Amino acid sequence: MTTAYISEISKYEGQDVTLKGWLYNKRSSGKIKFIILRDGTGLIQAVAVKGEIEDKYFDLIEELTQESSLAVTGTIREDKRSPWGYEMTLKSLEVVHIAEEYPISLKEHGTSFLMDNRHLWLRSEGQRHVLRIRHEIIQSIRQFYYERGFTLIDSPILTPASVEGTSTLFETDYFDGKAYLSQSGQLYLEPAIAAFGKVYCFGPTFRAEKSKTRRHLQEFWMVEPEVAFNDHEDNIKLAEEFVSYIVAWVLEKCGRELDALERDKTKLEKVKAPFGRVTYTDAVERLKKEGIEIEWGDDFGAEHETVIGSWFETPVVIEKYPAKIKPFYMQPDAENPDLVANMDVIAPEGYGEIIGGSQRDHDLERLKKKVIAQGLPLESYEWYLDVRRYGSVPHAGFGLGIERTVAWLSGSKHIRETIPYPRMLYRLYP
């Protein structure tokens, strides 16, 4: 007997196959019993009619509890009334394991309970859809950079220093010294552009921030491209092309998941380059006119980002922030040295910042001065400064946060559902 997955069931129309999975639901209607089987790739209904199937199998259905594991064998029929397109006429079944009473029922559960049972909650349809969208987003990212000739440069997690200060770093003993968990691969990508031209890294990053919001995780995944000879405009163009590519991929591959999550796809269909664009300075002016409290020189908070996002139907690029609120490695703006050639991309519909990036300062002397001015130890950055000593070139890059992108595209209200096992303040288990 052929063993098949539900996702490929259309290939077996009219044939007998075995499917293996878990009992999602069952019901009875007189002499007919219905089993809904879940195998991780899809759902299917199997129908047993008393008299047409051996009694021992018919009776066995009675014993099945929710989430029991089993193998069902029968004939696959197309069924247009079924939400899954196909049904099975059951011929036999084999019980693998009768589940204990399953703690997650179809009724509402509290968040804390669901998070304590994250390892089981993963089985729920809503969670599965979000994580399938995550899976496709990540595949689209790998494909995007592969097609464009970028070389993957896995940057280290254990690092001696940090890009943006040490207050939010996880620290560990490293033999006779200390190491810190990486917050960004950028410093490691910049030297690599001189070897490979176009590079990217993609891995977990860490923030030991004591913030507990819908948008923060202590451990999250980030993809960061870095390109030699790219300037500020090239950087924005790459970001627009990249985000548009991800969205088009998800629309193509995840139609079923988006529908099941009741995501408004027409909003995603509008995500095409070029995006809306506004300078930091103009955004501050407009926010003030709209009566929102902010002064030039303040950083934007989540509420500001939501308002700015609402000005456009596409994502919006905010560019040229004040240098004094940005890290030392950013290239000064060509026209106004109080500004930097940076850009953030804000997702629409209130999903916040998904990208932050900049052209990098490639002038050795200016960069040295900034490292010293910020009170950073120059000797820790010598290797990073070497990029400017040996064939310095203009270059630019950015980072895209995976979980925020998943939240946006799947329409998840809380970032904790966008990663299989979220790490949050006071949440390290399971």
Add this chain to the structure above:
Amino acid sequence: MTTAYISEISKYEGQDVTLKGWLYNKRSSGKIKFIILRDGTGLIQAVAVKGEIEDKYFDLIEELTQESSLAVTGTIREDKRSPWGYEMTLKSLEVVHIAEEYPISLKEHGTSFLMDNRHLWLRSEGQRHVLRIRHEIIQSIRQFYYERGFTLIDSPILTPASVEGTSTLFETDYFDGKAYLSQSGQLYLEPAIAAFGKVYCFGPTFRAEKSKTRRHLQEFWMVEPEVAFNDHEDNIKLAEEFVSYIVAWVLEKCGRELDALERDKTKLEKVKAPFGRVTYTDAVERLKKEGIEIEWGDDFGAEHETVIGSWFETPVVIEKYPAKIKPFYMQPDAENPDLVANMDVIAPEGYGEIIGGSQRDHDLERLKKKVIAQGLPLESYEWYLDVRRYGSVPHAGFGLGIERTVAWLSGSKHIRETIPYPRMLYRLYP
């Protein structure tokens, strides 16, 4: 003027283009000057003939030091004598940055010096080839699991407990408690199979081992598939298919790099499923006959693996180790409960173990007993045991180490060259 990358230069034959990169080398022959330009995607020679190019450009070449960055513009010509297939007739050039005296020359350097300058060493051709092979291996892995319907489940790095004891764990404060850097995603994948059927994770893993060998890194990348309803034989079949796929991909995509590294490709062409196979018990017997010191119940060391690897031209699967030297979660062998249904895959040519895996014990009561017998805290494993409470199924998986696979396929003698920024004992910089 069109700006192009060297990798796509064949598209521009007969046309004028601009190429941007770094000076790899230059030489002079009377009225002709040759520049070799490197842009991260390839190398090309540009030729300047006095009288045919403006004098100011001809003279500028004199100023160029090794690794200076520049843009060259000229006409692309096919040239069969050139190792790169094409040459440029130079029309103009622009200096971006004159490099300081470059510390890495073509002469031999000591390993310590090269590792201290890893951020620059990346630019050397040999290092570039190895990391391009790494890049292609990783892309092939993503593609392999994507094509086969596996769902990516990123497992957490910050974990409360460990699979194999705490002595080799990096520890960090996690707000009011402690967290440990993950050594494997397996425990997190097993619950996910009940949600997705076939899953994999792929990320950095950590060992705080005080070992300093050619084969060890403190931080390395591992890919781990886990499949519901797979048994020991299915597990071996998946591993064989997987490794064969990677090797075929690398042979197809990295011919030039393998040749440059003088890798014997005929050896790689023999890597096809099924692989050689030997039980642990038979391997011990044969090692003894060959006069090598080992007793049944000992674990294999690197030298044993090398000898066992030499018995076959393909990789070799060693299966069914003594239960007492393996972790608690492995399924007992069906015929002999002193053995487990595990397997290691050893690469040929002395490159050692690249895969370790097993069928997982899916019997709740037996697993509980083993957790207790090993002195592990049962309450930390309750969530893991839940996989056996709610629809337990036979399942199996394995982990493949990326750096060892890169070392094997690229023919690198030392694992430190198989990752962009290696983390080793006493090596955290750059």
